Amino acid sequence: ETxxxxxxxxxxxxxxxxxxxxxxxxxxxxxxxxxxxxxxxxLELMFVYSLEERVENNSVPSRFSPECPNSSHxxxxxxxxxxxxxALYLCASSQDGRGGTFGAFFGQxxxxxxx
Amino acid sequence: AQKVTQAQTxxxxxxxxxxxxxxxxxTRDTTYYLFWYKQPPSGELVFLIRRNSFDEQNEISGRYSxxxxxxxxSFNFTITASQVVxxxxxxxxxxxxxxxxxxxxxTRLLVRP
Numbered sequence: 001e002t003x004x005x006x007x008x009x010x011x012x013x014x015x016x017x018x019x020x021x022x023x024x025x026x027x028x029x030x031x032x033x034x035x036x037x038x039x040x041x042x043l044e045l046m047f048v049y050s051l052e053e054r055v056e057n058n059s060v061p062s063r064f065s066p067e068c069p070n071s072s073h074x075x076x077x078x079x080x081x082x083x084x085x086x087a088l089y090l091c092a093s094s095q096d097g098r099g100g101t102f103g104a105f106f107g108q109x110x111x112x113x114x115x
Numbered sequence: 116a117q118k119v120t121q122a123q124t125x126x127x128x129x130x131x132x133x134x135x136x137x138x139x140x141x142t143r144d145t146t147y148y149l150f151w152y153k154q155p156p157s158g159e160l161v162f163l164i165r166r167n168s169f170d171e172q173n174e175i176s177g178r179y180s181x182x183x184x185x186x187x188x189s190f191n192f193t194i195t196a197s198q199v200v201x202x203x204x205x206x207x208x209x210x211x212x213x214x215x216x217x218x219x220x221x222t223r224l225l226v227r228p
Contacts, residue, residue, distance in 0.1 A: 004159075033216065035218075042218055042221070045215055045216065048215070092160070092216075103150050103162030104160075104162065104216055106152075106159050106160040108157060109158045111158075
């Protein structure tokens with residue numbers, strides 16, 4: 001198993017759908033992150049959880065709702081998305097909320113398309 | 116405020132050439148950490164290196180080397196004798212006292228055979 005696993009790898013959803021992205025880390029880290037990567041834009045930090053508490057929320061629209069039930073799992077619940085939300089969503093984990101001694105480890109991402 | 120600038124959007128070199136990727140950062144903190152990541156076409160970001168603000172010693176790892184200069188707020192990355200497999204997008208990132216790992220816009224490196 002890879003260190004950080006994201007499912008699904010690809011997702012197509014309508015604007016009225018509700019879906020969830022899942023992230024699981026097997027590295028014993030205590031911080032997890034959601035990033036959004038759009039074409040022609042830098043990686044945007046969306047949420048940071050440290051010790052299962054949200055420590056950062058970068059003014060993300062409420063149609064994105066994170067959940068961190070334990071230090072190994074992170075979800076991103078999606079509802080009533082817009083076409084501009086289409087992007088690659090990357091999950092990461094690290095030893096601490098500052099990127100960790102050995103950096104944050106990233107999953108392969110979920111390619112989301114909103115139609 | 117934190118900021119990471121990678122001015123080079125895309126670089127194209129011929130195999131075996133040396134190439135340097137530039138990174139300039141901004142932070143008000145005296146304690147911070149700098150990172151480089153590689154993003155191959157498969158999508159995941161691969162951690163390459165982390166340096167803290169108190170360690171300006173340059174580092175070499177095989178064909179990779181990093182030049183950290185606090186005086187110019189730069190953390191440049193050099194690939195020696197580039198190979199086709201080095202083709203990817205490379206990101207520089209910064210974290211300080213806030214819980215934010217902030218990335219630059221990335222530099223796309225194309226190594227041609």
